[in-house]
Amino acid sequence: xxxxxKNRELxxxxxxYKSIADVTCEKLRKAILEGVFSPGEQLKxxxxxxxxxxxxxxxxxxxxxxxxxxxxxxxxMRGSFVAENISAILTEVGLIRAALEGTAAYLAAMKATDxxxxxxxxxxxxxxxxxxxxxxxxxxxxxxNFHEIIHQISGNHSLQQMTGIVRQYDDITRxxxxxxESQMVQGLxxxxxxxxxxxxxxxxxxxxxxxxxxxxxxxxxxxxxxxVGK
Amino acid sequence: xxxxxKNRELxxxxxxYKSIADVTCEKLRKAILEGVFSPGEQLKxxxxxxxxxxxxxxxxxxxxxxxxxxxxxxxxMRGSFVAENISAILTEVGLIRAALEGTAAYLAAMKATDxxxxxxxxxxxxxxxxxxxxxxxxxxxxxxNFHEIIHQISGNHSLQQMTGIVRQYDDITRxxxxxxESQMVQGLxxxxxxxxxxxxxxxxxxxxxxxxxxxxxxxxxxxxxxxVGK
DNA sequence: ATCTAAAATTGGATGTATCAGATTCGACGT
DNA sequence: ACGTCGAATCTGATACATCCAATTTTAGAT
Numbered sequence: 001x002x003x004x005x006k007n008r009e010l011x012x013x014x015x016x017y018k019s020i021a022d023v024t025c026e027k028l029r030k031a032i033l034e035g036v037f038s039p040g041e042q043l044k045x046x047x048x049x050x051x052x053x054x055x056x057x058x059x060x061x062x063x064x065x066x067x068x069x070x071x072x073x074x075x076x077m078r079g080s081f082v083a084e085n086i087s088a089i090l091t092e093v094g095l096i097r098a099a100l101e102g103t104a105a106y107l108a109a110m111k112a113t114d115x116x117x118x119x120x121x122x123x124x125x126x127x128x129x130x131x132x133x134x135x136x137x138x139x140x141x142x143x144x145n146f147h148e149i150i151h152q153i154s155g156n157h158s159l160q161q162m163t164g165i166v167r168q169y170d171d172i173t174r175x176x177x178x179x180x181e182s183q184m185v186q187g188l189x190x191x192x193x194x195x196x197x198x199x200x201x202x203x204x205x206x207x208x209x210x211x212x213x214x215x216x217x218x219x220x221x222x223x224x225x226x227x228v229g230k
Numbered sequence: 231x232x233x234x235x236k237n238r239e240l241x242x243x244x245x246x247y248k249s250i251a252d253v254t255c256e257k258l259r260k261a262i263l264e265g266v267f268s269p270g271e272q273l274k275x276x277x278x279x280x281x282x283x284x285x286x287x288x289x290x291x292x293x294x295x296x297x298x299x300x301x302x303x304x305x306x307m308r309g310s311f312v313a314e315n316i317s318a319i320l321t322e323v324g325l326i327r328a329a330l331e332g333t334a335a336y337l338a339a340m341k342a343t344d345x346x347x348x349x350x351x352x353x354x355x356x357x358x359x360x361x362x363x364x365x366x367x368x369x370x371x372x373x374x375n376f377h378e379i380i381h382q383i384s385g386n387h388s389l390q391q392m393t394g395i396v397r398q399y400d401d402i403t404r405x406x407x408x409x410x411e412s413q414m415v416q417g418l419x420x421x422x423x424x425x426x427x428x429x430x431x432x433x434x435x436x437x438x439x440x441x442x443x444x445x446x447x448x449x450x451x452x453x454x455x456x457x458v459g460k
Numbered sequence: 461a462t463c464t465a466a467a468a469t470t471g472g473a474t475g476t477a478t479c480a481g482a483t484t485c486g487a488c489g490t
Numbered sequence: 491a492c493g494t495c496g497a498a499t500c501t502g503a504t505a506c507a508t509c510c511a512a513t514t515t516t517a518g519a520t
Binding site for chain 1: 470471472473481482
């Protein structure tokens, strides 16, 4: 295979391929967050494999990923265990996302070009229309795009990978986050503040606005009681 | 196997077991950072397996971890590729560490008990002695312990996991970071500032001090030219 | 009843064969 | 010479058997 010369070219080569390990990981994460497995419960590879109708190979890959997210604790030769406090995990993940997304906004404010700012402005306008139309589906998509573009502007590949780890939680919780109209409106205001800071070339402002946005969202979700026994 | 009731108990159960996958991952990371594999070069599982004398199973696990770190980009069915710009990766990882360690310091400042503060003070005193004695080996160990204790105080398990991902880079670069005596002294001053902020119960101060510390270190290492072709 | 050592069990780790997706190459028709 | 299509090849993904580490259970001695 010829060697792609840029990470961005690699990105463009990405297919929509979703492996059994990917699907398994998503199902396990969802099951843990929904309380199918209790806090502290042991997760045995062979048992999970039988339960999910796959071999232990994708189970191992899935547990490794969930381990990096903090949702599972694995000990060599001893087994994997569900985190003790799922609600706390969601709050922890919110803090991590705030830190990582804040860093992305900081970098974006430092290096955004006029063209990139125009693209971001387009997303803001899309979100304004979605909010006015109360179109939650499109709002979710525009919301995701807004955050994604900031990461692209930041140009920090490792940051994007790391944020991708915790983004799963965002994708799971975002529909609920936007189901409350006042939260939706507030989210839009916060996105505008982030955008203005990036446009103004204000890294500290962009960082602070993004963190405040993610943290407000995290508090709202905690208050809504997302997680075990939902 | 009886189910451990707390994550901390799980931590205490940890053995020193190091799997073939663990060793393989460390060797691969080191080889990439030292320029054995060129930026953009394709990493083929079967080839690496033969080269390293193992099966593809631990190679897969290693590539998955390196992928989460941003050091490798993997495409399903297409292969894995070394990141294009290793020097940039180290800088990126520094930014991520600053954000994550800053968050840990923030949380530690919010919740540290008198006993925990005393433990941290003990580490500061150890570092003072190491610096005075110019004992780099013990300084490295005390440095690692200082950061580790802050994470334990923060009580954020996911944050600890995520920081653990990027900590590999810190463990690789720290000897060089502390080889310069003025950097060692400066590092101690910065640790003192972090400690004072945690002791004072000043979350913002602890966050800012920690970030400044990690970022100063990142800039120094970049200036030293760590990475490809070293 | 208690202690110790060996055996059995549990559960993760690895090797290897095979499957599956994507790309490259060669044959054939125009 | 060029385009198309199928075969071959490349490379990751998965299934499954086996290995290995750690824990639990059992048997025997005291």
